């Protein structure tokens with residue numbers, strides 16, 4: 001028993017004959033935020049999809065110290081939840097109907113309780129309950145994607161580039177919300193190209209390049225690493 005919530009060992013994923021993950025290992029403590037950073041095409045989305053069971057992977061995935069169930073459905077039932085990069089909201093449905101969909105595995109009283117917690121956490125969504133999802137701003141859409149995921153009461157939230165396409169001020173708002181979610185007990189595996197912002201809120205970080213982990217360690221240490229700063233954190237250090 002390692003006490004880890006998630007433990008990946010030697011994960012390989014191929015698309016056809018092309019292997020894109022070449023043996024990734026990663027561990028996550030319960031209640032933590034772990035970020036996977038790296039350039040476009042490094043394999044970050046593929047890694048999340050492997051954890052969710054959307055793409056087949058070789059290697060070992062332990063969840064709560066036991067092999068993770070095989071199907072996506074069983075993984076959802078065990079508390080894994082993915083917020084994909086494209087958010088995949090139903091734009092012609094209202095905010096409240098989108099949120100409701102996230103709770104399909106929960107009973108009515110759990111849904112009612114979680115719904116109220118979510119509207120308290122996301123007042124902008126509460127104000128826009130009746131508005132169609134397609135009319136929301138980029139930041140509000142990301143909030144809605146998060147709220148819909150939280151409606152399932154996940155134990156492990158897999159977030160794919162929540163900052164993508166958002167203005168810097170909105171990125172900060174979204175990542176603050178993600179950071180606060182830790183207090184609810186949910187653990188978060190956060191994939192980001194925005195390395196600086198992700199390392200600010202994460203406990204641990206993994207730098208992935210071309211399907212391999214190049215560096216890993218406490219996020220606070222990676223954030224001040226000179227080589228990493230130069231390649232991934234931009235010159236505005």
Ligand SMILES: Nc1ncnc2c1ncn2[C@@H]1O[C@H](COP(=O)(O)OP(=O)(O)OP(=O)(O)O)[C@@H](O)[C@H]1O
Pocket residue numbers: 015020038039040041042043044045046047193
């Ligand atoms: N369905 C697919 N079929 C074939 N190759 C794919 C498929 N999906 C991704 N790839 C390739 O796998 C590699 C890793 O892609 P992936 O999307 O996981 O990277 P990423 O780090 O998440 O990048 P991005 O930030 O662009 O999403 C890339 O070379 C990509 O072209």
